[in-house]
Amino acid sequence: MTSAILSAISILTRPLVQEHVHEAQSSHQEALLAALRANRALLLQQLQSESSFEDVKKLRDDVMAETKWLCCDTEDVTWGFVQECLLLLLTLARHLSVELERFELTLASSAHKQCTPEMAPPLPPDVLSFTQQKTLGAALQFVVSLGLCPYLAPGVGVPLGCRSVFGATVEKLVRGGIVSAAERRLLTTTNVLMQLAELSSLATLVFTRHLGDVMAALCQLGYQPLRAERAGNEEEKMHNLCAEERRTCRESLRSLLGKVYQPIVIKELLILQGGPKQSGAVGSSGGSSSRAALGSAPAWLRRLCGQLLSERLMQPNGVQAVVRAILEGGSGGESDWRKCDGVARILVACPQQSASADTYYSQVCPQILDLLHLKDKLTAQQFQRVSTRAVLSMVHERPSFAQQYLLTPLLAPLHRCTTASRESDPEAAVNEWELTRCVEDVYKIWVVGNSPSAPLLEALEDVFPVVFTLFCFTKQNVSHLRAPCQEILLWYLNHAEKSAALSTLRQLLGLQEQRNEMAAGFHFTPGSDGGARFSSRESSSPSDEDDVLYEKLSGEQWRLECLTHLLAELKDSDLPGDFFLDLLQELTSWTATAGEEKEDEQQLDVSAMTLLEVEQQLLGRAETQGRRLVLLQVLAVMVESLQHTVLLRKPTQVIDFIASLIQRACVGLDQATGSSLGNPVESQTLSMGLGLVATLLSGPKLSVEDYSSMSRLLLPLETLSQEHSDGVIQELASNLRTVIATHGAYWPENLTAAAQSSSKPEAAKVSSALSRKKQKLLTDAGDSQTSPRPSPRDNTRISGEGQPEPSEGATAGKSQQDRGKTSAPSDHSTPTKPFSEWLLEACDPEVPTRAFALRVLTQMVKNGNPEAVKDQDKVFTVFLENLEHEDPFIYLSAIQGLAVLAEFYPEKILVRLLKDFQHGPSLPTSNKEQSLETRLKVGEVLMRASRAMGELAPHLGHPLVGIFLRGTRDPDQSVRTSSLSNLGELCQKLDYALGPLATELSSCLTAVIKTEKEAEVRRAAVHVIALLLRGLSEKTTQVLSDVLLDLYRALKWVVRSDPDEVAVLHAQLALEELDDIMKSFIFPEQKLEKKIVVLP
Secondary structure, eight states: OHHHHHHHHHHHTOOOOGGGGSSOTHHHHHHHHHHHHHHHHHHHHHHHHOGGGHHHHHHHHHHHHHOSSOOTTOOOHHHHHHHHHHHHHHHHHHHHHHHHHHHHHHHHHTTTSOOOTTSOOOOOTTOOOHHHHHHHHHHHHHHHHHHTGGGSOTTSSOOGGGTOHHHHHHHHHHTTSOSTTHHHHHHHHHHHHHHHTTSHHHHHHHHHHHHHHHHHHHHHHHHOOOOGGGOOSHHHHHHSOOHHHHHHHHHHHHHHHHHSOHHHHHHHHHHHHOSOOOOTTOOSHHHHHHHHHHTOOOHHHHHHHHHHHHHHHHSTTHHHHHHHHHHTTOOSSHHHHHHHHHHHHHHHSOOTTSSOHHHHHHHHHHHHHHGGGOOOHHHHHHHHHHHHHHHHHHHHHOHHHHIIIIIHHHTHHHHHHHHOOTTTOSSEEEOHHHHHHHHHHHIIIIIITOOOOHHHHHHHHHHHHHHHHHHHHHHTSOOTTHHHHHHHHHHHHHHSOHHHHHHHHHHHHTSSOOSSOOOTTEEEEEOTTSSEEEEEOOOOOGGGHHHHHHHHHHHHHHHHHHHHHHHHHOTTOSHHHHHHHHHHHHHHHHHHHHHHHHHHHHHOOGGGSOHHHHHHHHHHHHHHHHHHHHHHHHHHHHHHHSOHHHHSOSHHHHHHHHHHHHHHHHHHHHHOOTTTTTOHHHHHHHHHHHHHHHHHHTSSOOOHHHHHHHGGGHHHHHHHHHHOSOHHHHHHHHHHHHHHHTTTSOOOTTHHHHHHHHHOHHHHHHHHHHHHHHHHHHHHHHHOSSSOOOOTTOSEEEOTTSOEEEOTTTTTTSOGGGTTOOOOOOGGGOOOSOHHHHHHHTTOSSHHHHHHHHHHHHHHHHHTOHHHHHTHHHHHHHHHHHTTOSSHHHHHHHHHHHHHHHHHSHHHHHHHHHHHHHHOOOSTTOOGGGHHHHHHHHHHHHHHHHHHOGGGHHHHHHHHHHHHHHHTTOSSHHHHHHHHHHHHHHHHHHGGGGGGGHHHHHHHHHHHHHHOOOHHHHHHHHHHHHHHHHHHGGGHHHHTTTTHHHHHHHHHHHHHHOOOHHHHHHHHHHHHHHHHHHHHHHSOOOOOOOOOOOOO
16 A cells, blocks of 8 residues: 555656746746646546555545645645645555554564574565655655745745755745745644654655755744734634644754754754844845845844754753764865864854853863864864864963863863872872873863963963873883873973973972972873873882982983983974073072082081071071082083084073173182182183184174173173183183174284184194194205205195195195095105106006006196196096006006096096996097997996095985996996996995985886896896995985885895896895894894983
8 A cells, every 4th residue: 555655646746748848937837837737636536536546545535534724625726736745645654654553563473483593574664665765755845845935934944946946936836825824834734744754764754855944844833923914804813823833833843853863953053044144234236146145044033043053052962963063074174174163163152042151161161172082083183173273262262261161171180190199099090091081182282272372371381290200201111192291391391481481390300399299109100001090109118218219319310311302302492592591590699609608507506506497407408409419410411412502592592601601700700719710620611611702703793682692791701801810811801891892893813813722722732733743844844855845836735744735726626535645655656757758658658667657647646746737638538548458457557547536536537437438438549349348447447436435425426326327228238237336336425315316226226137137237236235235224214215115125036036146145145234224223222321420
């Protein structure tokens, strides 16, 4: 019978005949009316004539008899059609209800029968097929479009004209209906839909497509205010709703909102609420169109939707429902960020319908914090954005409520670490999951939110010691809390006020009275999930006092190291330098009061004091001494661990440091005795400080602000210039004071020299000793008759070893490190002949004469002979010609000479050598038949030059790499092998400069290894990888991080597949190099060091 009822519904809702809708727009309404009238007539005819519809007709008549809203003689075609649809839908609902009751009875009676696991459960009778659901959906759409939406008041719900073309046609068609019966018809349609929704199978079809329309109808029926003009005649009064009907509609709405999935309800309520209220001053057509597009709802509906939304928000899990309703289906782009901010503003704003702000925030704030703890990765990020923005907005707008309902509950686990007691928490004061959640929440709100404000900084300052202690604990263990704790600490130190941050740092180190200390008898212990828990400490016996003392001292030392690590991470902050200068200032004040304290101790009359007073005096003195020792220890560790770029990153900090140094020296002058006036350490330290001032003054042009900051040095410099015992320091202090006071207008001639000698006394001594040695060598050279005296116009100079060196202009291409490496040639190789004769002998037919001449020319180039430097092109040509000689003694000497030339003049020589290596010899007299041999000899020259490049390899090596890579594709296998060999020697020297070429190099080597047919070339390619790994050593994981896996796979391929045993051996050696590198990277060497700190 279910199929028969749905067949009847299918007859009623069959599509329109196409030939009726090809005319103008006005004929669409007529065609629709004709189709509705024809379908209804056809249905009634078949119900009367067809025997298959006999049961349907009988059940339909029963339903018709029970309905009070049916109007059989209506002349409205659309409403008659809607009535017929409603009757068939009620018939279907009644039939399915009866069938379900019968099914449940049958199921209960057969429950005693045993069912095997393979048996499928029986199918309920209200399960509809896809085709049946489609038919039923079409009927519901006709009911809503013709019997519900046209009777909604303007602004209530989404108009039909905004949905589809068919909706616009229906809207025009029904607009001319009976206005007086609109509410009654709307009530009839809504009641029938609610009756259908009592069945779960039908409720799904109704509410998945028409929930918003049903909610709009219930809102209008239950809450629309009655207008006075509507109670005009008796007919209108008859069609108006009574109070009981309106109350029933309100209850149905409440029941519906409570049953449906809340995010969907909130979405529909937001749609019903409409767009923002438009201003009446906008009179243009553009303004009217925008208002129509936004669909502004009536005031009563806006208030109702606001009240219902507030109720949804304040109920359990209401915040999550609101967030899901607005953010579900987002893509994570910029629009989602704006949505998150909008939702956060909604949550922070207390609605007008709320009884009080305190009640609202007490219910909403815990739900806001719960958004931080979602486990679903797809939605957790957006929910955390909303929660973070809501917390930050509430801290800014409602700080008192935020402190009470957000910050205090959020930080409660950390606060318990300071208030725990053995009586209330015998085992664990804070569990692992609580501490982990708290740290993660703080990280999300403070660090990720990154919106510093006074309430946030104050709240974090209260728990800062606890977080720091937890960070110190995680540094000693493997814990996932280490990184968030470090980021939280760094965030506070970066954003807190300077005075508050300095005070916090001093409290952590015990230099100031501590607040919010950790609870006594408790400590952090490792958790089972990689976190930490705060538990009570086992009581120690008296025999363990030494262990307790050692643990305390080692713990304080570890805290200092952890704090130094934090300060080192503050690379873009002035806080490390300010803290260092603050400690130095305290050290200066301590030095100034040291004498007075000694006098007070000597004048103290212990005999007149009680034992309690004496004990307090001794304890106070011990505490003071302890703080001073801590101060010295902190300064020593900071100076040792932190770089100067972190401690003194601004010129003003350098000036403050020098001011503290000079002030401490002035204090020492006031307290100096005869034995301490000549303290060399203090004098050298003061000299270095004054030299640093001179360096600052002699730098680039200083501004007025720089001189203004240096003005604080005037008074201590004046004290030094008058009272210091060292005359050099007095003069330097006086000159510096004059320069600072005149803003650089007066500059003494000896200021720079005095600054250098005072700032580098040891360097001055070495420099003077070298000067004396040089003078002695000059004198010896003048007295000697074996070497000519150099004239002032000579283009040479005397080096530290007594050998002639070219001048700076003549040795422009020579590296600085090579200038000191020249040594005097032996007596038998001293060039006694003119340079031109050596060039001629280099072309002599006799092999020994030619080879010796080549060696002498090489030595001249190495020693920087002026004529050899001037005629280096001729020397290069001679070497290149002899490179083609067949005798090994000749061409090896030429190779050595070319290598020396390339070492001393790389920019010019390497270019020509690379050209000859790539294209063959370029000399006109070259033998083209021996071109291959010459290219290989040039390759040997390039290999030696690559070895001699040293630190210049990253600068000069890039052209060589390109030529060698192209050489791997040369037709001759010898050239390919030579190119790969040279490439390996060069890549050992490139270090980090190899990074941009790593991918190209890896591709080339991998291709050669896998595709080259010649075994020698494959060996060379594998050897290149071995040399590469050996040269980079521990830098391999940094330079070759992107291609290291490809190289490893290539080596493994050689070991497994290459038939050549030598190539396999090279690959195994390379794999051993790689194995050593990765072992040292994964398991670094543990160094046991014992540091001895000498306190000043």
